[in-house]
Structures are given as structure tokens and as C-alpha cells.
Amino acid sequence: MRTTYIFDTSTLIYDPCAWKQFPHSDVIIPIAVLNELDKVKKQSGEAGRNARVCIRLLDELSEQLDITTGVLTDNDTLVKIDATYRDVTGPEYAGFGEPTYGDTHILACAYDIHKAHPDYDIFFVSNDINLRVKAKSRGIDSISHENDKYSVTDLYTGFISIEDEGAGLDLQKEGSIDPMKYGFFHLSPNECILFTNAAGDGMALGRKVARDKIQLIKKIFPWSISSRNKEQSFAIDLIMDRNIDLVTLIGKAGTGKSLVVLAAALELVINRKAYEKFIIYRPIQPVGNDIGYLPGTMEEKLAPWFHAIMDNFEVLFGNKSGDWRRDLEMFQKKGRIEMEAITYIRGRSIPNAIILIDECQNLSKEDVKTILTRAGEGTKIILTGDIEQIDNSLLDATNNGLTHVIEKFKDSELAGHITFTQGERSKLASQAAEIL
Numbered sequence: 001m002r003t004t005y006i007f008d009t010s011t012l013i014y015d016p017c018a019w020k021q022f023p024h025s026d027v028i029i030p031i032a033v034l035n036e037l038d039k040v041k042k043q044s045g046e047a048g049r050n051a052r053v054c055i056r057l058l059d060e061l062s063e064q065l066d067i068t069t070g071v072l073t074d075n076d077t078l079v080k081i082d083a084t085y086r087d088v089t090g091p092e093y094a095g096f097g098e099p100t101y102g103d104t105h106i107l108a109c110a111y112d113i114h115k116a117h118p119d120y121d122i123f124f125v126s127n128d129i130n131l132r133v134k135a136k137s138r139g140i141d142s143i144s145h146e147n148d149k150y151s152v153t154d155l156y157t158g159f160i161s162i163e164d165e166g167a168g169l170d171l172q173k174e175g176s177i178d179p180m181k182y183g184f185f186h187l188s189p190n191e192c193i194l195f196t197n198a199a200g201d202g203m204a205l206g207r208k209v210a211r212d213k214i215q216l217i218k219k220i221f222p223w224s225i226s227s228r229n230k231e232q233s234f235a236i237d238l239i240m241d242r243n244i245d246l247v248t249l250i251g252k253a254g255t256g257k258s259l260v261v262l263a264a265a266l267e268l269v270i271n272r273k274a275y276e277k278f279i280i281y282r283p284i285q286p287v288g289n290d291i292g293y294l295p296g297t298m299e300e301k302l303a304p305w306f307h308a309i310m311d312n313f314e315v316l317f318g319n320k321s322g323d324w325r326r327d328l329e330m331f332q333k334k335g336r337i338e339m340e341a342i343t344y345i346r347g348r349s350i351p352n353a354i355i356l357i358d359e360c361q362n363l364s365k366e367d368v369k370t371i372l373t374r375a376g377e378g379t380k381i382i383l384t385g386d387i388e389q390i391d392n393s394l395l396d397a398t399n400n401g402l403t404h405v406i407e408k409f410k411d412s413e414l415a416g417h418i419t420f421t422q423g424e425r426s427k428l429a430s431q432a433a434e435i436l
Contacts (some may be wrong), residue, residue, distance in 0.1 A: 001120065001121065002024065002025050002026050002078075002121075003022075003025045003026070003120075003121040003122075003123065004025065004026045004027075004028060004113070004117070004120055004121065004122045004123070005022050005025055005026070005028070005122075005123050005124075005125050006027075006028045006029075006030070006109065006110045006113060006122065006123070006124050006125065007019075007027060007028070007029050007030075007033065007125050007126075008030075008033060008103070008106050008124070008125065008126040008127075008128060008131060009032075009033045009036040009037060009040070009102065009106070010126055010127040010128045010131075011125050011126060011127055011145045012029075012033065012037065012050070012051075012054045013037075013040060013047050013050050013051060013054075013127075014050070014127050014145060015050075015145060016050045016051075016053035016054035016057060017053075017054070017057050018125070018145055019073065019077050019079050020073070020075060020077070021145070022077055023075040023076055023077055024075070024076045024077070025077055025078075026070070026077075026078045026080065027077055027078065027079050027080065028080050028081075028082050028109075028113065029058075029079070029080070029081050029082065030081075030082050030105060030106045030109035030110070031081060031082060031083045031084075031105075031109075032102045032105035032106045032109070033102070033106060034055075034058075034081070035102060036102040037051045037054055037055055038051075038055070041055060049390065049395070049396040049397075050396070052396050052399070053396045053397060053398055053399075056396075056398060056399065057398075058079075058081075061073070061079055062081075067079065067080065067081045068080065068081050068082075068083050082109050082113070084109070084112070086105065086108045086109065086112065088104050088105055088108050093108050093111070096108055096111075096134070097134075103128070103131050103134075106131070107131065107134055107135060107138070110122075110124045110135055110140055111135075111138050111140065114138070114139065114140045122140065122141065123140075123141050123142065123143050124140045124141065124142040124143070125142075125143055125144070125145050126142060126144065126145075127144050127145060127146075132144065155250075155387075155403060155406060155419070156188070156406055156407060156410040156417060157417075157418075157419040158190075158191060158192060158234070158248075158410075158416065158417035158418040158419060159191065159192035159193065159194065159230070159231070159234055159418060159419075160187070160191060160192075160193055160194070161193075161194045161196060162184070162193055162194070162195055162196070163195075163196050163197070163198065163200075164182060164196075165195075165196075165197040165198065165203055166182075167182045167184075167195055168195030168196070168197070168203025168204040169203060169204075171195060171203075171204040171206050171214065171216050172203065172204045172216065175215070175216045176213050176214060176215045176216060177206075177213075177214050178212050178213065178214075179208060179212070179213075179214050180212060184214070187208045187214075188208070188410050188411055189208060189411060189412060189413040190207060190208060190209070190238065190244060190413065190415065190416035190417075191207070191208050192205065192206070192207045192217070192230075192234040192237070192238075192416075192418065193205070193206045193207070193208070193214060194230055202230070204216060204217075205217040205230060205233055205234070205237075207234070207237060207238075207416075209241075209243075217233060217234065217237045219233070220236060220237075220240065222236060222239075222240065222263045222264040222266070222267035222268075223262075223263040223264070223267045223270075223271070223316055223319075224319060224320075225259070225260075225263045225316070225319075227260070228256065228422075228424050229422045229424070231251070231255070231418050231419070231420045231421060231422060232256055232260050232420075232424075234418045235247070235249055235257075235260050235261070235264075235418045235420075236260055236263075236264050238416035238418065239260075239261065239264040239265070239268075239380070239382065240264055240267070240268065241416075242274060242380070244380070244414065244415065244416050245375065245379070245380055245381065245414045245415070246372070246380070246381050246383075246405075246409060246412075246414055246415040246416070247380070247381075247382045247383070247415070247417070247418075248360075248382075248383045248384075248402065248405055248406050248409070248415070248416075248417040248418075249261065249382070249383070249384045249385075249417070249418055249419075249420060250361075250385055250386060250387055250402065250406070250417075250419050250420065251386060251419060251420025251421065252386055252388065252389075252420070252421075252423065253386060253389070253423075253425070253429060254423040254424060254425030254426065254429035255420035255421070255422060255423055255424060255425075256420065256424045256425075257384045257420055258308065258309065258312050258358065258384065259312045259315065259316070261382050261384060262309070262312050262313065262316055262356075263316055265278045265354045265356065265382075266278065266316060268354060269336055269354060270331065270336060275352055275353055275354050275378070275379075275380070276336075276351075276352045276353055277335060277336050277337065277338060277352075277353045277354075278336065278337050278338070278353065278354045278356070279337075279338045279339075279340065279350065279353055279354070279355045279356070280309055280337075280338065280339045280340070280355075280356045280358065281340050281341070281342045281345060281355065281356065281357050281358070281371075282306060282309070282339075282341065282342060282357075282358045282359055283341075283342045283359055283360075283362045283363055283367075283392075284341050284342070284343065306339050308358075309339065309358065313328050342357065342363070342367070342371070345370070345371060345374055346370055346374075348374050349374060349376050350374055350375065350376050350379055351376030351377045351378055351379055352376070352377065352378040352379060353376075353378075353379050353380075354379070354380050354381075354382065355371075355374075355375070355379060355380070355381045355382065356382045356384065357371055357381065357382070357383045357384070358384050358385070359384070359385050360383040360384060360385040360400075360401060360402040361385035361386060361387045361389065361390050361395070361400050361401075361402045361403075362385070362390060362391055362392045362395065362400070363392075363395075363400065363401040363402070364392075364395060364400070364401050365399070365400075365401050365404045366401075367401055368383070368401030368402070368404065369401075372405075383402055383405060385400075385402045387400060387402060387403055
């Protein structure tokens with residue numbers, strides 16, 4: 001017999017796709033929960049974002065089948081909306097709470113389902129302690145939901161690990177292999193591969209550069225820096241390839257996204273002169289309360305928003321000379337490096353340049369479309385960000401511009417993507433990004 005779980009609003013505010021944590025069971029969501037989510041979605045912060053994510057995911061399910069009768073998901077969970085009208089002023093619901101309260105209607109739904117199926121395994125799932133106590137007082141088993149919060153686990157990562165020692169050795173020896181020969185039929189354009197042996201040891205890094213070709217990724221040192229992990233090696237390979245016009249990189253803080261991009265871009269613009277200039281844009285989106293008006297010139301106003309970029313420039317130019325600010329200012333005066341607010345990109349047409357859009361998770365789909373349509377002939381655009389740290393209250397992990405571009409361009413030969421997972425800043429930074 002399948003177990004039935006009845007969700008309240010707090011469960012879905014905590015985890016917008018909580019039903020994924022209850023495989024091989026039936027999940028019922030009272031219609032009153034949707035009413036409450038509709039109110040919460042207008043809020044700023046995490047609660048509002050999670051409400052919007054949940055509504056969007058339920059809408060996607062409802063497009064498959066009638067969600068009031070139930071939609072079966074990939075993990076054998078039947079998700080159903082209970083849209084039954086209940087007059088909670090009736091005597092059978094006495095003591096449930098005020099008739100205008102959403103909790104009253106949610107509890108009434110759970111009570112009716114429990115009463116109609118006394119032999120079923122039914123659990124009321126709520127992170128609201130008081131509501132759980134109320135449910136238990138009516139004989140309904142109640143639990144909290146404390147699993148990990150929602151993350152976009154289905155998002156394209158841009159690389160795959162394949163256990164095939166023979167293919168790895170051949171790739172190392174020949175420099176390229178035909179994926180069809182080894183049965184690799186489902187690789188996306190520019191998807192990166194780590195070939196391993198049976199023991200899990202890495203044999204070779206490769207990238208699918210054509211329908212019939214996986215090319216060996218060789219170790220290179222842009223601007224004299226060395227990659228520290230496979231994701232950084234993949235990203236450098238994508239950026240250094242002039243045949244790729246769009247590169248997207250996501251990952252938590254401290255994984256080295258910005259440093260890798262800046263090093264590769266400086267190598268291409270300054271050392272190899274493959275592009276005329278390197279332009280860095282950042283959205284002006286504060287974390288927490290804004291400090292308000294800033295006096296000074298445009299450069300002085302933008303300076304606080306580019307501190308993270310300047311930290312990386314200090315490392316990169318500091319390795320070349322003793323006065324990193326002088327060198328950076330020299331390239332800025334020559335027009336080889338520009339740093340601008342994203343606000344001023346509209347109307348520009350930028351040929352033969354590398355454009356970095358940092359913190360791109362704070363941009364909408366429309367913003368990113370505007371950016372990509374600014375690219376002139378020979379321009380490469382790099383989008384970076386962390387979709388788990390969105391400061392724009394109108395966006396969430398599934399509807400921001402960065403996520404949208406990754407999914408839309410994953411089958412394009414003009415684009416490449418890598419998800420960074422390994423922290424390189426410090427042990428503290430890596431653990432904080434993971435557990436907080």
C-alpha cells in the first residue's frame with residue numbers, strides 16, 4: 001500500500017519541490033496551500049522566491065495531466081491538488097480555527113482524507129509546529145520536512161564522467177577519437193568528458209568538438225596560471241576556443257570562476273591579441289540593504305561593485321609586476337580593458353571583444369537577451385554566476401537569465417557550459433558555501 005502525504009504551505013516554502021523527497025507515494029496539496037503561496041510569492045527574500053519556484057513547478061506538472069486527479073512524476077510520486085470545497089464553519093470542523101485562515105482549510109482537508117481512509121498510511125507534513133499539534137489532536141500522524149532545500153539538480157552541467165580506460169588511452173595517444181566508435185551517442189555539442197578507469201582514476205580530458213570528434217584537452221597556462229581541477233580545465237578550454245561564442249559558468253563562491261575567466265581573457269586580449277578589448281559588466285544589485293547615493297565620478301561610483309574583480313586583477317597582475325594598479329590602469333587607458341555597469345550596455349554593438357557578465361544570476365531572461373544581441377562579429381560573451389545566491393527578489397533558481405541561457409544553448413555548437421563544484425578559495429569558504 002502506498003503512503004499518502006498531505007503538504008501544508010510551510011513545507012513548500014521550505015522546499016519548493018518537496019514531493020521529490022517522497023518517492024513511491026501519493027502527495028496531496030490542498031487548494032488552500034496554493035492560495036497562500038499566491039500571497040507569499042509577492043514577498044522579497046527566500047520565502048517569496050521559493051513560493052514562485054513551487055508555483056512554476058506545479059504549473060509544469062499540470063500541463064502534463066489533470067493535476068486534480070494526479071500526475072505521476074519520474075520518482076513514482078503521484079502529485080495531486082485537492083480542490084474540494086469545504087464549509088469549515090460546519091460542526092465537524094469546530095475548533096479547527098478561524099474560517100478565514102488558510103491553516104483551517106488545510107487542516108480540514110487533511111482531516112477529511114484521514115477520516116475517509118482510516119486504514120491508509122497517511123501523514124500530514126508541516127514545518128509549522130502548532131499546525132502539527134492541531135493535526136495530531138485530530139488523530140492525524142504528523143511529521144516535519146527537514147531535507148535539503150531545493151536545488152536545480154537537473155540543470156545541464158556541461159561535462160560528464162565516462163568509465164572507459166580504452167577510450168581514455170586512445171584519446172591521450174591520438175589526440176582525438178570518434179565518439180560513435182565507442183558508443184558515445186548522446187553527447188551535446190562542446191560537452192566535456194572525463195575518462196576514467198575502473199578504479200576511478202582520471203585517464204584524459206576531452207571535449208566533443210564535432211559530431212564525429214572528441215578532442216583531447218591539453219594543459220595550458222593562460223596568463224601563467226594553472227587550473228586546479230577538471231572544471232577549471234574545461235572552462236579554460238572553452239574560453240580559449242575562438243569557435244565558441246558563448247560560455248556560461250556557474251558555481252558556488254570560491255570555485256574560481258572569475259579568476260579563470262580573467263586569466264583566459266587577459267591571455268587572449270593582451271598576450272595573443274586575438275580580441276581587441278576585454279569588457280566586464282556587472283549588475284548593480286546590492287546584497288541586503290542598499291547604502292543609498294554614492295558621490296563622485298562614474299568610476300568612483302562603480303568601484304564598490306567591482307571589488308571582487310579587482311581582487312582577482314591584483315592576483316593576476318601582481319604575478320607579472322610589482323605595481324598591479326599601474327598596469328591595469330595602463331590597459332584601461334589604452335581601451336584594452338573596460339569595466340561598466342550593465343545598465344549602459346543597451347544600444348551598444350560590440351565587435352571583436354570578450355565580454356564578461358559577472359553575477360549574471362541577478363539578471364532576467366529579457367536582460368540576458370539584450371546582452372547577447374549586443375555581440376558584434378567576432379565577439380565572445382562569458383556569463384558567470386551562482387544560481388543559489390540570487391539577490392534580485394523578482395528572480396529565483398529556475399527563472400533567472402543565466403539558467404535560461406544554459407538550458408536554451410546546451411544543444412548549440414556556438415556555446416559551452418561548465419558547472420563548478422570544487423571550492424578553491426579556502427577550506428572555510430568551501431565548507432561555508434556547502435553547509436550554510
